[in-house]
Amino acid sequence: TQLLEQSPQFLSIQEGENLTVYCNSSSVFSSLQWYRQEPGEGPVLLVTVVTGGEVKKLKRLTFQFGDARKDSSLHITAAQPGDTGLYLCAGVNAGGTSYGKLTFGQGTILTVHP
Amino acid sequence: DTEVTQTPKHLVMGMTNKKSLKCEQHMGHRAMYWYKQKAKKPPELMFVYSYEKLSINESVPSRFSPECPNSSLLNLHLHALQPEDSALYLCASSQFPGLAGGLITGELFFGEGSRLTVL
Numbered sequence: 001t002q003l004l005e006q007s008p009q010f011l012s013i014q015e016g017e018n019l020t021v022y023c024n025s026s027s028v029f030s031s032l033q034w035y036r037q038e039p040g041e042g043p044v045l046l047v048t049v050v051t052g053g054e055v056k057k058l059k060r061l062t063f064q065f066g067d068a069r070k071d072s073s074l075h076i077t078a079a080q081p082g083d084t085g086l087y088l089c090a091g092v093n094a095g096g097t098s099y100g101k102l103t104f105g106q107g108t109i110l111t112v113h114p
Numbered sequence: 115d116t117e118v119t120q121t122p123k124h125l126v127m128g129m130t131n132k133k134s135l136k137c138e139q140h141m142g143h144r145a146m147y148w149y150k151q152k153a154k155k156p157p158e159l160m161f162v163y164s165y166e167k168l169s170i171n172e173s174v175p176s177r178f179s180p181e182c183p184n185s186s187l188l189n190l191h192l193h194a195l196q197p198e199d200s201a202l203y204l205c206a207s208s209q210f211p212g213l214a215g216g217l218i219t220g221e222l223f224f225g226e227g228s229r230l231t232v233l
């Protein structure tokens with residue numbers, strides 16, 4: 001089973017602070033997705049990155065895919081209480097016995113205090 | 115609003131009950147999924163249906179029985195569950211299944227989930 005290490009597991013910050021969440025693996029992914037899940041809801045797709053070195057921006061969120069397509073990061077600028085939730089990265093495996101399967105990271109629980 | 119609809123939102127059942135979870139999508143997606151999620155953990159894949167055929171069963175106990183009546187509907191039949199089966203059950207769909215029933219770049223669209231409590 002290919003693993004996707006996500007860190008940190010928990011993040012508690014004040015409104016206005018910046019933060020970065022990381023997803024790392026020793027395996028190559030053909031694409032990587034970021035989801036946000038609020039309590040009582042299902043995960044909602046934020047972005048998909050496909051090309052090594054790709055950077056995508058979504059308002060205050062910046063997503064980066066590593067050059068070797070083994071890692072990704074999510075950076076949030078000036079966090080707001082509405083950003084609170086569980087952030088999940090998920091990679092589509094590019095080879096091996098898990099080819100084409102989606103692997104989730106362990107998740108980052110973000111709490112932004114007013 | 116999510117375009118994947120799950121019912122019921124909450125379900126409480128005893129260990130001898132038989133119940134079903136339902137999922138519906140009208141996006142024309144050809145792959146549908148059941149995931150199980152425990153609190154503050156990532157979703158765990160249970161089943162994948164590709165073009166209405168079961169393509170992946172992640173060694174799920176037989177007390178969970180999936181069914182795909184047509185391309186828009188997905189059911190999960192529950193029988194003789196255990197208290198440890200209590201969890202949020204998520205249905206998801208994607209436009210196309212990838213190779214071996216997995217994904218290439220297809221994003222998942224999740225429903226809001228059914229919160230199951232087994233007493």
